[in-house]
Amino acid sequence: MLEKNYIASTVEAAIQQGLAELNLEEKQVKIEVINPGKKGFFGIGKSDAEVKLIIIDPTLKKLSSIEAIKNRTHSKDEVIDTPIAEMAVDDTFTTKSVHKSTNDSSDANNEQITKQQSKENALHQTEQYIINIIQAMGLNIQATSTVKNSGEVVINLSSSDAARIIGKRGQVLNSLQLLAQNYYNHIEKGYMTVTLDIENYREKRKETLQNLALNMSKKAIATRKPVKFEPMPNYERKIMHQILTNIENIETYSEGREPHRYLVIKAR
Numbered sequence: 001m002l003e004k005n006y007i008a009s010t011v012e013a014a015i016q017q018g019l020a021e022l023n024l025e026e027k028q029v030k031i032e033v034i035n036p037g038k039k040g041f042f043g044i045g046k047s048d049a050e051v052k053l054i055i056i057d058p059t060l061k062k063l064s065s066i067e068a069i070k071n072r073t074h075s076k077d078e079v080i081d082t083p084i085a086e087m088a089v090d091d092t093f094t095t096k097s098v099h100k101s102t103n104d105s106s107d108a109n110n111e112q113i114t115k116q117q118s119k120e121n122a123l124h125q126t127e128q129y130i131i132n133i134i135q136a137m138g139l140n141i142q143a144t145s146t147v148k149n150s151g152e153v154v155i156n157l158s159s160s161d162a163a164r165i166i167g168k169r170g171q172v173l174n175s176l177q178l179l180a181q182n183y184y185n186h187i188e189k190g191y192m193t194v195t196l197d198i199e200n201y202r203e204k205r206k207e208t209l210q211n212l213a214l215n216m217s218k219k220a221i222a223t224r225k226p227v228k229f230e231p232m233p234n235y236e237r238k239i240m241h242q243i244l245t246n247i248e249n250i251e252t253y254s255e256g257r258e259p260h261r262y263l264v265i266k267a268r
C-alpha cells in the first residue's frame with residue numbers, strides 16, 4: 001500500500017506537510033490520525049501530532065512507491081540535447097529532422113484530440129448515468145455537461161424538483177456527485193474532479209459557507225473556545241479554510257475521518 005506518516009505540531013499541519021511534499025490534494029488521499037498530539041501545560045507533556053496519508057487516487061496507485069509519486073512530474077521535464085555539430089552533418093539530416101519534427105507535432109495534436117474526445121465521451125456517459133438515477137427516483141431532470149479545464153468537468157442539472165435533488169444542506173446532490181465522480185474516473189481510467197450543480201446551488205452554497213465561516217470566526221475570538229462545524233465534504237471545508245486564511249488570530253483545521261471529517265475554527 002502506498003502510504004507515509006507525517007509528524008507536525010498539529011494534525012492539520014502534518015496533513016498539509018504531507019500534501020505539499022507529495023504534491024497532492026486532500027481528495028487524493030485517505031487520512032488516518034495516528035496521534036492527535038497534545039499541547040501540554042506550559043510545555044510539559046506536549047507531543048506532536050502524527051498522521052498517515054494513504055494514496056487512493058486510482059492513477060497514482062499504479063506507481064511503485066511514494067518516491068515515484070514525489071518524483072512523478074520530473075519525467076515530463078526531461079530534455080534531450082543534440083550537439084549542434086551533429087545537427088549540421090549534411091542537408092539530408094536537416095531535412096529529415098524537419099520532417100520528423102512536423103510528424104511529431106502532428107502526432108501530438110492527434111493525441112490531444114483523442115484525449116479530449118475520450119473525456120467528452122466519459123462525461124456524456126456519466127451525465128446519462130446520473131440522469132438515469134434521478135429518473136429512477138421519480139423526478140424529472142435535464143442535464144448539460146462541459147469540460148471546464150484539464151482537471152475538472154461540470155454537469156449542470158435542471159429540474160422542477162431541484163429542492164429534492166439538492167436535499168438538506170446539499171446532502172442528496174453531494175451523494176450524486178460522489179457517484180458521478182467514481183463513475184467518470186472508472187470510465188476514463190484517470191482522475192478528474194466532477195462537479196454536479198443545479199440552479200447555481202454551488203455558488204450560493206459557497207457564499208453561505210463564507211459568511212458562516214466569518215461569523216463563526218468572530219464567535220471563536222469572542223469566546224476563546226474552538227468552534228466545530230458539522231461534517232462536510234472536502235471542497236466545502238476548503239472554501240471555509242480559504243476565506244479565513246488572512247484573518248489574524250484565527251487558525252482552522254479539520255478533524256475526523258471521511259465522510260465525518262469536519263472543520264474547526266480556533267482563536268490563537
